[in-house]
Amino acid sequence: MESRTTTSLLYLDGVTVSFDGFRALNNLSLAIEDGEMRAIIGPNGAGKTTMMDVITGKTRPDLGDAVFAGSYDLTTLDETEIARLGIGRKFQKPTVFDMHSVEDNLLLALAEDRSARAALVWQENEHASRRIDSILDTIRLKPARSRLAGSLSHGQKQWLEIGMLLAQEPKLLLVDEPVAGMTDVETQQTAELLKEINKTKTVVVVEHDMHFVRELGVKVTCLHEGSVLAEGTIDQVSQNDRVVEVYLGR
Amino acid sequence: MIAGPLIRSLDRGATIFLTICAAATILIPALNLLTPESFFLHVPTYLVALFGKYVCYAILALSIDLIWGYCGILSLGHGAFFALGGYAMGMYLMRQIGTRGVYADPIRPDFMVFLNWPELPVYWYGFNYFAYAAVMILLVPGLLAFVFGWFAFRSRVTGVYLSIITQAMTFALTLAFFRNNFGFGGNNGLTDFKDILGFNVQAQATRASLFAASVIALAICFVICRAVVTSKFGKVLVAIRDAESRTRFLGYRVESYKLFVFTLSACMAGVAGALYVPQVGIINPSEFAPANSIEAVIWVAVGGRGTLTGAVLGAILVNYAKTTFTSGMLAPYWLFMLGAMFVLVTLFLPRGIIGTWRHWNAERQAKLSAAREDGAAVGEPTARPAE
Numbered sequence: 301m302e303s304r305t306t307t308s309l310l311y312l313d314g315v316t317v318s319f320d321g322f323r324a325l326n327n328l329s330l331a332i333e334d335g336e337m338r339a340i341i342g343p344n345g346a347g348k349t350t351m352m353d354v355i356t357g358k359t360r361p362d363l364g365d366a367v368f369a370g371s372y373d374l375t376t377l378d379e380t381e382i383a384r385l386g387i388g389r390k391f392q393k394p395t396v397f398d399m400h401s402v403e404d405n406l407l408l409a410l411a412e413d414r415s416a417r418a419a420l421v422w423q424e425n426e427h428a429s430r431r432i433d434s435i436l437d438t439i440r441l442k443p444a445r446s447r448l449a450g451s452l453s454h455g456q457k458q459w460l461e462i463g464m465l466l467a468q469e470p471k472l473l474l475v476d477e478p479v480a481g482m483t484d485v486e487t488q489q490t491a492e493l494l495k496e497i498n499k500t501k502t503v504v505v506v507e508h509d510m511h512f513v514r515e516l517g518v519k520v521t522c523l524h525e526g527s528v529l530a531e532g533t534i535d536q537v538s539q540n541d542r543v544v545e546v547y548l549g550r
Numbered sequence: 551m552i553a554g555p556l557i558r559s560l561d562r563g564a565t566i567f568l569t570i571c572a573a574a575t576i577l578i579p580a581l582n583l584l585t586p587e588s589f590f591l592h593v594p595t596y597l598v599a600l601f602g603k604y605v606c607y608a609i610l611a612l613s614i615d616l617i618w619g620y621c622g623i624l625s626l627g628h629g630a631f632f633a634l635g636g637y638a639m640g641m642y643l644m645r646q647i648g649t650r651g652v653y654a655d656p657i658r659p660d661f662m663v664f665l666n667w668p669e670l671p672v673y674w675y676g677f678n679y680f681a682y683a684a685v686m687i688l689l690v691p692g693l694l695a696f697v698f699g700w701f702a703f704r705s706r707v708t709g710v711y712l713s714i715i716t717q718a719m720t721f722a723l724t725l726a727f728f729r730n731n732f733g734f735g736g737n738n739g740l741t742d743f744k745d746i747l748g749f750n751v752q753a754q755a756t757r758a759s760l761f762a763a764s765v766i767a768l769a770i771c772f773v774i775c776r777a778v779v780t781s782k783f784g785k786v787l788v789a790i791r792d793a794e795s796r797t798r799f800l801g802y803r804v805e806s807y808k809l810f811v812f813t814l815s816a817c818m819a820g821v822a823g824a825l826y827v828p829q830v831g832i833i834n835p836s837e838f839a840p841a842n843s844i845e846a847v848i849w850v851a852v853g854g855r856g857t858l859t860g861a862v863l864g865a866i867l868v869n870y871a872k873t874t875f876t877s878g879m880l881a882p883y884w885l886f887m888l889g890a891m892f893v894l895v896t897l898f899l900p901r902g903i904i905g906t907w908r909h910w911n912a913e914r915q916a917k918l919s920a921a922r923e924d925g926a927a928v929g930e931p932t933a934r935p936a937e
């Protein structure tokens with residue numbers, strides 16, 4: 301489908317992660333091209349979240365390489381450094397700052413100098429409030445702007461977290477189960493939003509919801525027991541015998 | 551650059567607080583010094599000294615609330631920074647005694663003569679100058695906090711483990727300061743002070759001035775804390791408190807934020823200790839006792855964690871109760887009462903006094919606005935980082 305010649309933006313090779321002898325990731329290899337959107341599916345426990353943990357520096361692999369933009373070895377950097385490289389993440393369980401307003405959640409995510417010194421002398425400015433306004437519009441949370449994030453519904457929190465991702469202006473977005481707990485309409489809207497985001501950014505999205513994945517219409521990778529089981533269009537993958545077996549088996 | 555954050559940080563509660571501070575700074579010394587004892591509003595000198603002590607405790611509580619209430623760092627060793635500031639002041643005061651000591655040695659304090667130390671140890675040099683002592687009051691606690699925090703936060707020691715090592719730190723310092731050869735007066739500590747900045751520490755006017763200085767220090771620390779917690783830095787602190795790893799994934803270097811606020815907090819605790827010592831007339835190793843640090847955390851919990859005025863109120867209320875109860879027949883039971891207070895507050899008033907009051911207020915406001923908008927779904931309290 302896509303025929304890019306650039307080197308991969310994200311490149312995982314032979315990544316293995318064991319938890320007390322149990323292999324959550326087993327010799328996983330995956331390449332995401334710059335500008336691509338990739339959907340990752342797989343049954344519970346397939347290792348999808350663990351893969352994101354490896355990419356964002358939360359978990360160190362026992363073996364294997366994780367390279368970003370051709371030159372950054374992600375296995376040697378910590379969460380902060382990786383975030384600053386331009387890798388943003390939405391968590392499976394929505395994690396927003398409950399005691400902050402919706403607006404402040406976005407402010408904290410905004411792509412600005414993150415040093416302690418800059419934060420101490422930070423002042424409200426036109427640019428920041430315009431960015432926040434436009435993101436609030438995108439994620440349809442404008443009426444909730446001064447509400448505590450902790451008081452939002454599950455679906456709204458998902459959107460707020462996507463908004464925080466946008467505010468970070470990352471090069472690569474890792475989106476873990478964005479439509480869990482959303483209505484059909486919201487799911488549809490989220491798919492459109494992600495497609496919109498993908499016009500300028502590279503996106504990796506993990507999702508169980510097949511309608512949603514079909515809606516995205518992008519290359520799909522199916523993980524199982526920590527490695528790639530199948531890769532291709534949604535039709536190819538869902539007709540793959542082994543994929544069918546794995547999904548029926550659960 | 552500085553004025554902006556300061557003005558922004560002063561909301562109604564803060565303004566009321568600072569007004570009370572200003573009134574106390576003027577009125578209490580005035581009522582003590584300028585009114586006759588027969589006057590019904592006269593404040594006796596012993597009360598001035600007692601209030602001064604409470605105010606120092608309030609500064610300590612403020613410093614604990616800054617890190618615990620806003621950044622989730624539960625230090626159970628803040629008494630150590632308080633005591634170090636106190637010792638730095640004590641060393642200055644000791645060197646002001648000069649030949650008026652029992653052994654009349656112009657340089658060495660009495661305990662050194664008694665221990666047959668031939669000369670003043672190097673680390674006592676310079677403490678005859680107030681300016682030098684003032685720098686040390688900030689530097690020594692600040693440096694210890696910086697080094698401690700550098701290791702602890704970098705290795706991501708958090709929660710109860712951090713609390714335990716802060717306890718260990720203050721306990722280790724207790725043991726060290728108890729030793730005679732450590733050079734700080736051992737068991738007896740530093741006492742028998744005569745002058746501060748040339749004024750007799752016992753004199754009524756000096757005591758009134760020390761009280762006023764303490765309240766001013768409290769007000770300054772409060773303004774600094776407000777400026778910090780209402781800045782974007784403060785929002786990051788709350789983010790770290792509530793979801794530390796999420797904050798890292800946003801690209802914040804969490805350990806730098808913690809290190810800054812922990813060091814700042816230790817300096818404030820040092821100032822509190824330094825003002826405390828001339829008012830109580832002694833500093834000894836018991837000030838490092840782990841129980842003291844725990845007690846200070848209880849003040850904050852009672853007043854309202856994460857509310858600066860609550861920390862101050864808690865420190866004053868609990869210590870007032872302590873003074874009242876430990877001077878009567880209930881004295882032996884004080885620790886039980888303190889424990890009971892902590893348990894009761896945790897169970898029935900988990901937000902503390904000020905926190906609960908603010909919560910009620912916010913709920914009432916929300917109800918009012920919900921009623922006004924008639925059924926519109928705006929019944930949620932809006933965000934207040936100060937909570």
Ligand SMILES: Nc1ncnc2c1ncn2[C@@H]1O[C@H](COP(=O)(O)OP(=O)(O)OP(=O)(O)O)[C@@H](O)[C@H]1O
Pocket residue numbers: 319323324342343344345346347348349350351392
């Ligand atoms: N920190 C950990 N310690 C031990 N085991 C873990 C840890 N993290 C993940 N695992 C295990 O690794 C396996 C893969 O987990 P992971 O969360 O990556 O799955 P997933 O594909 O995201 O599943 P789901 O669809 O349920 O989110 C699971 O069996 C899980 O129990």
Ligand SMILES: [Mg+2]
Pocket residue numbers: 348349350392476
């Ligand atoms: Mg998962």
